[in-house]
Amino acid sequence: MSTTTPAGTTATTDATTVVGTPLTFEEKRHARNLGIAYIVLAGITMIFLTGHSGTATFNLDAGRSFGLPAQPLAWFVAASLAVVAGIQLWRGFGKWTNVVLAMASLLIFMSFLAWAAAGREFSFIGMLASAVTFSTPLIFGACAGIMCERSGVVNIAIEGLLLNGAFTSAFVGSLASGWPGMGPKSGFWVGVLAAMITSALFAWLLAWLAIRFKVDQVIVGFFINFFVLGLTSFLSSRVLTENPDYNDTPTLGAWKIPLLERIPVLGQILFRQTVFVYGAYVLVVVFTWFLFRTKWGLRTRAVGEHPRAADTLGVNVLRLRYRNVIMAGAIAGFGGAWWTATLGRFNENITNGRGFIALAVVIVGRWHPVGALSAALLFGLFDSVADKLSLLNTGLPSEFIKMTPYLMTIVVVAGFVGRSRGPKAAGQPYESQ
Amino acid sequence: MTAATVDGSPAAAPEQKPKLVAFFDRIDAYNNLLLPVLAIVSALIVGAFIIGLTDIDRLKEGDIGGILTTIKDAYVALPTGALGSLRGISETIVSATPLILAGLCFAVAARSGLFNIGATGQMFAGGMASVWVGFTMDGPGIVQVPLALLAGIVAGGLWGGIVGLLKARTGAHEVITTIMTNYIAGLLTLWLLKTEAFQQPGKDNPVSKTVSDKGRLPELFFWSDDPSLRAHWGFLVALAGAVFMWWLFERSKIGFELRTFGSNADAARYAGMKPATLTTLAMFIAGGLAGLGGATQIIGTQGYATESFAGSIGFDAIAVALLGRNKPVGIVFAAFLFGILEAGGRKMQLETDIPLDVVLVLRALIVLFIAAPALTRLIWRLKSEGSTSVLQFRGWGA
Structure with a gap:
């Protein structure tokens, strides 16, 4: 909707039905970008359908463990991401936006781990x-x-x-x-x-x-x-x-x-x-x-x-x-x-x-x-994932896993996930009068 | 606007000054000569203390004379190692070449109001592009060398341009994004060097295929057949880069806009300049210069790419640019000084057992005394004079 409606002042009525308060142009663009991001992520998850198959066993403490079948999980995650993307583009999630984003990230992460460790054991804990x-x-x-x-x-x-x-x-x-x-x-x-x-x-x-x-x-x-x-x-x-x-x-x-x-x-x-x-x-x-x-x-x-x-x-x-x-x-x-x-x-x-x-x-x-x-x-997690996956020998270059936090930082700083604003006076010398 | 106000001094014809004084006035000898020299002297003095105080064995024996001799030997070995022989001069030039280009990279961005820490990543991008041209093509040198350099400029420019675009479109601060793109470029380089397309056949370590001899930059000392004289035409390329920067900021319209934008973004906006375009352009040009530096490093000095061919050059270049006060001529001289420290430092390490790392300390101290002219003035009891255009970058918000 936000893609087709011109960003004029008349667009407020339909855009506000979910959230309650009028969305600025900035926020609308934001919501649209997030929707596109979900589609891209769904596409990336499809990659996890290739290559490895089988069940990944994640070891917990004291002999406990749980298994995740790699390919069905990837199908499930890709499908739910597509649905999430649709909802995001259609009406947005309002105040749940960040929660949904966090859930989606967690799903992708687990799907990725299941793909990387498919058919093998992995010390999750x-x-x-x-x-x-x-x-x-x-x-x-x-x-x-x-x-x-x-x-x-x-x-x-x-x-x-x-x-x-x-x-x-x-x-x-x-x-x-x-x-x-x-x-x-x-x-x-x-x-x-x-x-x-x-x-x-x-x-x-x-x-x-x-x-x-x-x-x-x-x-x-x-x-x-x-x-x-x-x-x-x-x-x-x-x-x-x-x-x-x-x-x-x-x-x-x-x-x-x-x-x-x-x-x-x-x-x-x-x-x-x-x-x-x-x-x-x-x-x-x-x-x-x-x-x-x-x-x-x-x-x-x-x-x-x-x-x-x-x-x-x-x-x-x-x-x-x-x-x-x-x-x-x-x-x-x-x-x-x-x-x-x-x-x-x-x-x-x-x-x-x-x-x-x-x-x-x-x-x-x-x-x-x-x-x-x-x-x-989160940064520590990526460090340790890169560390552990180098042992698993997945064929995925460890450089790319190591790169993720840096890319993520750029994404966050660039405000694709939400604007990050620092203290206003940071960097300016102060002179008392 | 009338001509008189643009000129700035409509009143009173300038009084006649002796030629020499006029010359020193014009180049602003106080800020451009005296302060840098004092900064270097201050750094050497502090460095001497650091060398002396870490000489634990002699300190225990109370051998002050011996310590002073070590310091003297070290400071004699520095210039003689770098300039005492043709080989030393060649090594100085080899070190100075990428520093000039990366320093210009920082300066172009800085004068446009951007703090570009990304020279390292931009060098990686440029170097990898040029090495690819270098080992895939097999044409005559006159075609291949310029093409490899051009590839370096474009790749480095695009890598820097991304940062500029991000800043322009989203306000992402360039200090953060350049640090991140440096890491990303480093990791991409490492990955590329392990791929079949790049890795040298039969090697386990990440080393690229070798650039064909025709694709290398010619030697600078072509009349000598001593293979240890490594200096190459990349030095001339770097000087051309300096001339380009001078032309850009002193003679071109774009440079004028960049400068205006750098010193007062609001004024530039009110004057109808486009901040978004200027930011992206500044980072593209800066990245292009650093990419060129990476290219000279590859098709000039090394002949192949390694995972660390950009080394710490990107960071050292910031010091070079600060020392050269972000002016092309200053940067060339500053890069030479750093080249001397580097080439001479190796001889010093051999002769006096003082680790090369002391050069890092000296460089940092030079940056400090340059960046804090008030501190240098305080130490040397100088009066403040003229403009002390200390660099000022914008905070996170802007």
């Missing part, structure tokens, strides 16, 4: 558990990003802050384990503390250059990434390779939470993880509470949206920005230590662009900690 693990540094990085951007400072430097966290925690952690009265475990935590402090210092540098000297925040962030990459690579080849003792920390084992870990399925996914994973969840809860329920949060958001107004009401804009950016640095430093905890050592450029993904997570999560958590889990 292992995939979900490692998705949670992989998403951890993204959550820390994204929370650091949100904290900066909500207070009006664009932080491209998440990558550098994470990388510094990884290096410092490995280096200081190894050093400290040799100190009197210290073991490898306590030494590791000293390293984590050092990582938080040094990343906070780099974040302070970001704030100082951006606020005091009004250097463009994207350029400062870029400089910090560049500088940290150079410095940690330099130090690692000059100091760490010659002294392997300085690059040797214990890996952190899983810390099973009593009782909760016994919950079927969920227990293994969520409650047999490292402290970093739990830390990420605590951070999201605490951060959300602080951002939306406290005076600090209100002020932070005000400073990010309209610093002049906040200033007029007596908020010290620059001090708040300094403080938030430095805190964000500490969070990112802690997140960087995740690599050390997982691998027990530092390698050059170990973060390998995860900080940039965290930046995308901020935007896909719409500058909200809970949104970022979901987005990070």
Whole structure:
């Protein structure tokens, strides 16, 4: 309908029957694009009809499993997508749009997995558990990003802050384990503390250059990434390779939470993880509470949206920005230590662009900690799917699976799924009058 | 509008100045010469501290003299390694060539108000297109080489143009989309290099077929038959790219519109320019330049494609463009400086055991001191003078 009706003012009567309020031209185009997207996705699902057939067995915990027949599922998913596309183009789903989209994505995903694992066994729960693990540094990085951007400072430097966290925690952690009265475990935590402090210092540098000297925040962030990459690579080849003792920390084992870990399925996914994973969840809860329920949060958001107004009401804009950016640095430093905890050592450029993904997570999560958590889990899921499917040898190049999150980010940022709008004052230096 | 107001200075005939002073005024010596030089000196000083403080063995012995000698040796090895021999100069040129083109890529976008981090991906696109032309065609070099370069320009331009189009149509911020397209291009390259169409027969690792000899860019030092002189005509292509950018922004109508759009998007819109077209066009031209850089890397330096032929060039180029203040001449000089650091750094690594990575640190520091002229002025106790046109990009919203 929206394809045929001219986008004039007279079109409101028929377009509003479902939703109740008049749709703007933008929203109509949006709804139409989504409908077309469903048709395309239905077409893609048809690909899953080719090649493999048979039933995919997905293993859960404790010997339980469930099977999905690949081809019938693909038929079912393709057909339901076609129906969904029809409804979307005909009248739209109104407030259910996003729910339908999520359901459709889940169906496609399951159909894809069934196709990839057809006739074989696949550790479903292992995939979900490692998705949670992989998403951890993204959550820390994204929370650091949100904290900066909500207070009006664009932080491209998440990558550098994470990388510094990884290096410092490995280096200081190894050093400290040799100190009197210290073991490898306590030494590791000293390293984590050092990582938080040094990343906070780099974040302070970001704030100082951006606020005091009004250097463009994207350029400062870029400089910090560049500088940290150079410095940690330099130090690692000059100091760490010659002294392997300085690059040797214990890996952190899983810390099973009593009782909760016994919950079927969920227990293994969520409650047999490292402290970093739990830390990420605590951070999201605490951060959300602080951002939306406290005076600090209100002020932070005000400073990010309209610093002049906040200033007029007596908020010290620059001090708040300094403080938030430095805190964000500490969070990112802690997140960087995740690599050390997982691998027990530092390698050059170990973060390998995860900080940039965290930046995308901020935007896909719409500058909200809970949104970022979901987005990070999604990115983690794709990482772990690519990881597990390389074992299955499906014939599908792993490059394409790895590519999916990047494509998805573009889709989200381009607003095909819904416009994502950042804090208004992000990126602009503030000058008090 | 009358001629007088366009001219900007209708009153008083300009006073006569000595020729040399007038020359320095015209090129804005303070911002274009003094600040970059001070930035480089500042970076070298900080770099010296970093080299010294990481010399753990000597620090333990308290051998300050030894540390100073190491630093001196390193900083002597840098220029001599890069410029002390014909081979060094050749290597400097080899490093500088793609940096010039990728730097121009960043600068074209930056002067149109776009922060293009996507040079890496655009180089991948251009390089892969040119390697395909290079190994499938078997014509005379005079046809094949320009065709491969053209393929590089078009592929890189389209890859960049997508980003521009997305920005124009949906407002997707180019910083995010270029980071993502970089990853996508890298993964596509890796995948292509494993396909039958591209992969070199008999190889397990992702390496493309080799470009035929006729399809390679000729050597720059053609009179010498020393095979270690790798410099090629890609350097001339890069210089031509710089001339093109100068022409674009100083002489062409499109360039004028791009510049206007870059410095004030609202003004451009009110003047009847089309922001959507300009954004896409700017990214197309920028991508084309980076794609050309990828092509010279393939049919000039390497002769075949690997999964990392764009390396970190795309990122280094941002530093090059910032150092060159987004002007073609500045970029050529800055790329040369970075080429010197790269070529000299390898000799330094051999002679002093200081890892090549220190070059990364120096580059980052140079970017810092260039991007924060106020900081450099503070360190050197300089007074502010003239326009300090610090780059300013638009926030997420715009």
